[in-house]
Amino acid sequence: MTYGGGDAAREPQLDSQNTLKPRISTTTNQYGHAVSRISVTQILEATGFEHSYRRPIDALADVLLRYISHVGKLSVSYANMSGRIQCNVFDVILALEEIASVHGFAGQSDPNHSLSSSGVVLDLWRVVGKEREVPFAGSIARFPVTRSRQVETSQDTENEVEWGHIPDWLPSFPDPSTYTNNSVSNESSVPRKQMERPHFSFRKFFSVNGSDGLAPIGNTNVERENEMVQRNPYLVPPLPHRERQVSDMTIPSERKAVSVFETFAPVIEASGGEIVEERGVISSKRPAVRFRIGVGTKSMSKMLSLRDTGMKEDLWTVKEEEMDSKKRRAEMILKESMEKPNELAQL
Amino acid sequence: MMSGSGNSSGAASTAGADGRHDDDAALTELLSSLMDYTPTIPDELVEHYLGRSGFNCPDLRLTRLVAVATQKFISDIASDALQHSKARVAAPIKDNKSKQPKDKRLVLTMEDLSKALREYGVNLKHPEYFADSPLTGTDPPTREE
Numbered sequence: 001m002t003y004g005g006g007d008a009a010r011e012p013q014l015d016s017q018n019t020l021k022p023r024i025s026t027t028t029n030q031y032g033h034a035v036s037r038i039s040v041t042q043i044l045e046a047t048g049f050e051h052s053y054r055r056p057i058d059a060l061a062d063v064l065l066r067y068i069s070h071v072g073k074l075s076v077s078y079a080n081m082s083g084r085i086q087c088n089v090f091d092v093i094l095a096l097e098e099i100a101s102v103h104g105f106a107g108q109s110d111p112n113h114s115l116s117s118s119g120v121v122l123d124l125w126r127v128v129g130k131e132r133e134v135p136f137a138g139s140i141a142r143f144p145v146t147r148s149r150q151v152e153t154s155q156d157t158e159n160e161v162e163w164g165h166i167p168d169w170l171p172s173f174p175d176p177s178t179y180t181n182n183s184v185s186n187e188s189s190v191p192r193k194q195m196e197r198p199h200f201s202f203r204k205f206f207s208v209n210g211s212d213g214l215a216p217i218g219n220t221n222v223e224r225e226n227e228m229v230q231r232n233p234y235l236v237p238p239l240p241h242r243e244r245q246v247s248d249m250t251i252p253s254e255r256k257a258v259s260v261f262e263t264f265a266p267v268i269e270a271s272g273g274e275i276v277e278e279r280g281v282i283s284s285k286r287p288a289v290r291f292r293i294g295v296g297t298k299s300m301s302k303m304l305s306l307r308d309t310g311m312k313e314d315l316w317t318v319k320e321e322e323m324d325s326k327k328r329r330a331e332m333i334l335k336e337s338m339e340k341p342n343e344l345a346q347l
Numbered sequence: 348m349m350s351g352s353g354n355s356s357g358a359a360s361t362a363g364a365d366g367r368h369d370d371d372a373a374l375t376e377l378l379s380s381l382m383d384y385t386p387t388i389p390d391e392l393v394e395h396y397l398g399r400s401g402f403n404c405p406d407l408r409l410t411r412l413v414a415v416a417t418q419k420f421i422s423d424i425a426s427d428a429l430q431h432s433k434a435r436v437a438a439p440i441k442d443n444k445s446k447q448p449k450d451k452r453l454v455l456t457m458e459d460l461s462k463a464l465r466e467y468g469v470n471l472k473h474p475e476y477f478a479d480s481p482l483t484g485t486d487p488p489t490r491e492e
Contacts, residue, residue, distance in 0.1 A: 032392060039388045043418060044455060046387070047425040049432075052455035056428075059460060059471055060421060067417050068393055072400030087404045089378070089412070096416050102468050116374040124412070125377045127419045128384045135385040143395055 036061040386414040427463035
């Protein structure tokens with residue numbers, strides 16, 4: 001069948017003012033329209049036409065697609081009216097009858113006619129049974145073709161367990177050993193560093209450089225409990241005595257106090273000699289009290305508790321001692337000057 | 348099909364049973380033969396456009412049924428257009444120009460197609476001429492979208 005191109009009006013005339021866009025096919029269904037054009041051509045050839053222009057074929061292809069959509073829409077509406085979402089053969093027959101009611105079919109006037117043997121069905125039966133079968137020229141793939149997306153997983157899927165009730169697009173669960181108190185899995189599977197990564201590691205923050213005296217952590221209950229509670233330093237239970245080896249704290253109080261008093265010695269002597277005795281009394285009797293005035297209650301409470309329990313070794317206080325020794329010295333000077341305002345005035 | 352309801356119960360029941368059997372026979376045979384018959388319209392095309400309308404059915408026979416119905420519809424239109432074309436060819440020529448006899452070619456034109464489609468409720472009009480601008484002319488040409 002020749003495909004005549006004599007219809008010059010097929011091509012849209014694109015001007016600057018009036019833009020004639022092809023209304024038959026849009027970019028979305030160009031493929032479907034092309035396939036239907038092939039089918040229409042085959043049907044026309046089977047009917048008896050030898051030649052045709054391009055435009056009637058395009059029009060018939062469009063009519064074909066609209067007919068399919070119309071039948072589908074009517075079938076769905078009949079199914080929905082019956083309370084179903086899946087279409088039935090009777091829904092399709094009712095839709096075909098509604099379309100054919102414009103032209104008329106056999107048995108249309110009878111309102112109680114059976115759907116199984118309506119005129120529409122008989123017409124189709126005639127087509128299938130008697131007419132020559134003209135299969136589609138060539139084969140087409142199932143369309144529309146959707147690109148298979150690579151499902152991106154947020155975490156590595158080594159330990160992925162197939163949950164039936166959890167959709168795939170949700171992020172995977174974290175490593176079970178991170179949230180279970182399993183002693184076996186604590187040390188063997190996951191390194192400690194990875195476990196502590198999401199949380200601020202107080203241990204590392206307050207650890208002394210080099211030999212901090214940390215005993216190697218064994219698989220004891222206390223150690224595990226300490227590790228788990230390390231996230232909140234306020235909840236750390238007090239360690240038993242001598243469990244953890246820490247370096248001895250340098251107690252700078254005597255030396256520093258002496259240096260302070262020595263500094264103010266001429267001033268004190270100038271005021272009076274009584275104070276000299278006090279100084280001696282003070283220097284000998286005063287315990288190693290470490291106050292941190294105006295800094296916060298944290299270290300103060302910790303200091304007091306340590307004093308009560310008799311434990312002077314602690315990681316944090318060691319670190320704090322070294323960091324704030326100068327500050328404390330200055331504060332002590334201030335405190336003493338506040339206690340003895342007479343000397344201050346004389347200064 | 349529907350036997351008279353005034354018959355005796357026995358006759359009515361037997362007739363009703365036979366009627367029902369006959370009623371279902373056409374549809375059953377049609378559905379069973381659909382798998383052997385390959386319609387001219389491919390299944391993938393029909394499935395795609397049915398899916399776009401919300402038609403959801405996993406049964407392939409229904410898809411084939413719609414394809415056969417569509418094929419019958421288009422072939423009916425084509426046969427009507429063919430009759431119009433044959434009528435035009437067979438019509439005597441009014442003009443007295445010395446002309447070769449009418450070629451017996453059967454060509455589908457927009458005119459024949461629009462006449463055939465009008466009976467089915469599809470309005471397809473082809474404008475006879477094109478104007479310089481769309482504003483020319485009183486009525487805009489009605490066209491099938």
